[in-house]
Amino acid sequence: MDTMRTIEPTADELAEGRRLRRKKQATNLAIDVFLLIVSIMMLLPLVFLVANAFKTPAEMLSWPPTIIPRDPTIANFSAVLGETPLLRWIGNSIAFAVLSTIAIVATSAIAGYVFGKFRFRTMNILFALFLATAIVPFEVYMIPLYFQAKSLGILNSLWGLLLGYLVMSFGIFLVRQNVIHSIPDELLEAARIDGAGEFWIFFRIVLPLLRGALGALAVLAFFQAWTAFAWPMIVATTRSSYTIEVGLALFQTGFTVDLGRLSAASATVLIPSILLFVLLRRNFVQGVASTGLKE
Amino acid sequence: MLKRKRFIFAMLAILPTLAIFAYVRLYPIADTLRLSLYQWNILSKNKPFIGLANFRELMGDHLFLDALINTTIIAFGVLALTIPMALVIAALIFHRTRSRMAGFYETAVFIPHVVSLVPAAMAWKWIFDARLGPLNALLDFFGIPMQSWLFDPVLSVICIIVLCSWQALGYAVLIYLVGFKNLPVSLYEAAKLDGASGRQSFWHLSIPMLKPITLYVSVVTLVSGFNVYAQAFVLASDAQGAPGRQVRVLVLDMLENSFRNYRVGYAASEAVVLLVIVLALTLIQFSMLREKGKA
Numbered sequence: 351m352d353t354m355r356t357i358e359p360t361a362d363e364l365a366e367g368r369r370l371r372r373k374k375q376a377t378n379l380a381i382d383v384f385l386l387i388v389s390i391m392m393l394l395p396l397v398f399l400v401a402n403a404f405k406t407p408a409e410m411l412s413w414p415p416t417i418i419p420r421d422p423t424i425a426n427f428s429a430v431l432g433e434t435p436l437l438r439w440i441g442n443s444i445a446f447a448v449l450s451t452i453a454i455v456a457t458s459a460i461a462g463y464v465f466g467k468f469r470f471r472t473m474n475i476l477f478a479l480f481l482a483t484a485i486v487p488f489e490v491y492m493i494p495l496y497f498q499a500k501s502l503g504i505l506n507s508l509w510g511l512l513l514g515y516l517v518m519s520f521g522i523f524l525v526r527q528n529v530i531h532s533i534p535d536e537l538l539e540a541a542r543i544d545g546a547g548e549f550w551i552f553f554r555i556v557l558p559l560l561r562g563a564l565g566a567l568a569v570l571a572f573f574q575a576w577t578a579f580a581w582p583m584i585v586a587t588t589r590s591s592y593t594i595e596v597g598l599a600l601f602q603t604g605f606t607v608d609l610g611r612l613s614a615a616s617a618t619v620l621i622p623s624i625l626l627f628v629l630l631r632r633n634f635v636q637g638v639a640s641t642g643l644k645e
Numbered sequence: 646m647l648k649r650k651r652f653i654f655a656m657l658a659i660l661p662t663l664a665i666f667a668y669v670r671l672y673p674i675a676d677t678l679r680l681s682l683y684q685w686n687i688l689s690k691n692k693p694f695i696g697l698a699n700f701r702e703l704m705g706d707h708l709f710l711d712a713l714i715n716t717t718i719i720a721f722g723v724l725a726l727t728i729p730m731a732l733v734i735a736a737l738i739f740h741r742t743r744s745r746m747a748g749f750y751e752t753a754v755f756i757p758h759v760v761s762l763v764p765a766a767m768a769w770k771w772i773f774d775a776r777l778g779p780l781n782a783l784l785d786f787f788g789i790p791m792q793s794w795l796f797d798p799v800l801s802v803i804c805i806i807v808l809c810s811w812q813a814l815g816y817a818v819l820i821y822l823v824g825f826k827n828l829p830v831s832l833y834e835a836a837k838l839d840g841a842s843g844r845q846s847f848w849h850l851s852i853p854m855l856k857p858i859t860l861y862v863s864v865v866t867l868v869s870g871f872n873v874y875a876q877a878f879v880l881a882s883d884a885q886g887a888p889g890r891q892v893r894v895l896v897l898d899m900l901e902n903s904f905r906n907y908r909v910g911y912a913a914s915e916a917v918v919l920l921v922i923v924l925a926l927t928l929i930q931f932s933m934l935r936e937k938g939k940a
Contacts, residue, residue, distance in 0.1 A: 382746060386736060461662040488872070493916065517662065
């Protein structure tokens with residue numbers, strides 16, 4: 351009889367199960383509502399920024415603020431494009447970010463591989479050196495670096511911007527970590543026994559296996575340069591050499607500038623970078639997530 | 646012989662990266678330390694060694710102390726806002742991992758972290774704007790007196806904390822999510838069998854188990870808080886185009902001493918103070934982690 355009861359639940363037990371399930375559904379609904387509100391609050395400033403870009407000065411003042419402009423105008427955009435070399439700044443930022451990404455991916459791939467697979471004492475000492483300086487924030491040493499750029503004669507140029515963004519300690523750790531975990535020694539040894547040269551091994555075996563990690567690193571490096579502020583601020587001081595961040599920041603200090611135009615300029619920058627992020631989200635999340643896993 | 650060949654390859658491969666690293670990181674870090682002991686005015690030819698005189702002067706420099714206090718308040722303010730919120734949001738997103746909305750929540754919370762700093766700050770500049778901003782309109786709607794958010798020394802610090810937290814939150818949530826995904830499921834099942842509610846598991850299981858993650862995120866948040874610059878530059882610049890008059894932060898004070906007052910040695914000593922703060926925070930993190938390992 352007892353065994354029968356455990357197999358066949360009584361009406362009471364069924365009701366209890368339904369009640370629990372309903373309670374769980376209610377909890378989940380409450381959590382979803384809360385998270386939805388948080389998500390909207392996080393996005394709202396950006397949504398308004400884009401909306402404001404299309405508003406007339408009169409509508410900017412209206413309360414409550416509208417999300418879809420009543421009579422959308424592109425006057426703000428044409429005014430900004432007429433007043434500032436906005437497209438030039440965006441071009442500078444793209445060139446800077448792309449070159450920095452290439453440099454960081456290249457240096458990190460090579461150094462990460464060597465530190466991961468060539469355990470000589472010299473290499474360990476060098477790696478310790480990289481590790482020790484990784485915690486020093488860029489802001490601490492950017493002033494001497496500025497004077498180095500100055501003596502090289504590359505202030506106000508793409509190369510000057512690039513000087514601060516050629517290597518990334520985290521990129522080296524990321525690649526090293528991946529090399530250790532996902533490239534077995536046996537594979538490399540087998541290639542060596544078959545007579546493969548070290549360079550061939552690096553380009554034909556190691557790099558293809560690191561594609562995922564390098565993709566994540568590339569996205570991180572690109573956004574790091576794209577959003578850089580302090581370094582471009584001191585290195586690029588002529589209007590034509592500004593990056594978009596510096597150009598916008600200085601543009602907004604002029605006191606004749608109104609918020610509609612600022613919003614238009616900001617939206618021009620924001621929309622492509624948000625789209626890019628949404629497209630590359632997986633890579634990005636993978637890269638950032640691995641920053642927290644360096645135990 | 647083979648080992649020797651491999652060593653030569655490793656050295657050759659690491660050499661370009663090492664050279665770049667030495668030039669753009671090791672040298673300027675060393676130079677910062679060296680310059681902090683010199684009195685170097687860009688305009689004058691000689692650069693006398695003055696020992697710790699720069700640091701002694703810093704201790705009595707009102708502008709510097711002002712910057713140090715503001716920066717510390719901002720860094721800890723961001724920490725206090727970000728960590729608890731990130732922990733709760735990450736726990737809830739993790740709870741809803743299997744729902745279709747999880748990806749949206751994650752993306753929405755994370756977008757403010759990746760978008761360009763200056764355009765995003767511009768959105769907040771509008772929100773806080775005394776005349777046009779929705780914040781004051783909202784206050785007015787409820788009959789609360791309007792505030793000049795960005796022109797009051799106390800309120801503008803709060804505005805910067807809000808902006809920085811909005812940006813830092815996504816990163817913290819993402820790292821916490823990684824932490825939640827790595828927690829052992831069996832432990833939660835055991836707790837559930839023992840009759841623990843979701844809330845009890847959160848307090849007595851998740852929070853203690855995530856302590857290393859909390860420490861890591863806290864230090865990262867504090868360090869980036871101490872390096873705050875762009876946010877203060879955009880939000881707290883006044884109409885005359887003299888940025889940072891309202892809220893002086895460390896990086897701004899440093900750059901001003903170096904490039905406006907031409908006192909490079911003095912600015913370097915400020916950079917050393919920043920470095921010491923960052924090192925101290927990192928040491929605290931490591932020693933707390935070790936303590937946890939012993940227990």
